[in-house]
Amino acid sequence: MPESNEEDRPILMxxxxxxxxxxxxxxxxxxxxxxxxxxxxxxxxxxxxxQEQFAIAPTVDSVIVINDKAAYLYSDAVFQVMKALPWYFRLLLVLRVVPKAGRDRLYRLVAKNRYRLFGKRESCRLPTAEEKSRFLQ
Known part of the structure; x- marks a missing residue:
């Protein structure tokens, strides 16, 4: 995809x-x-x-996808990502039939325990030179 305006592309926070x-x-x-x-x-x-622009509380414990001038949280954010991946990952979109409350409950459980289960870095991720144009400061 050619470089384009930030407003035209989804942003994953x-x-x-x-x-x-x-x-x-x-x-x-x-x-x-x-x-x-x-x-x-x-x-x-x-x-x-x-976060401020889309009125997302700093306490929200989720990856966030900003797409089409809307903010997607929890399982909805993951589904936004799946739509952009190759077809075999898009098959996971069938999980949208699971009620949102259940999907988000599972998401929040993992998010709450993510540092204990997967660890925490001392500092934020630094993009490589090739990735730099895709990371917003």
């Missing part, structure tokens, strides 16, 4: 200190072939601005 979240970003970078997503850590200036 993630906890830059969380190993699970960083692994999810790495997964997207490997699998998403058209380079659609931009990334912003929740700890970055741009991440904080987006």
């Amino acid at each position: 993630f906890d830059g200190e969380c190993n699970l979240c960083n692994g999810f970003v790495d997964f997207i970078l490997r699998k998403e072939k058209d380079h659609r997503f931009l990334f912003a850590s929740l700890q970055s200036e741009r991440g904080r601005q987006l």
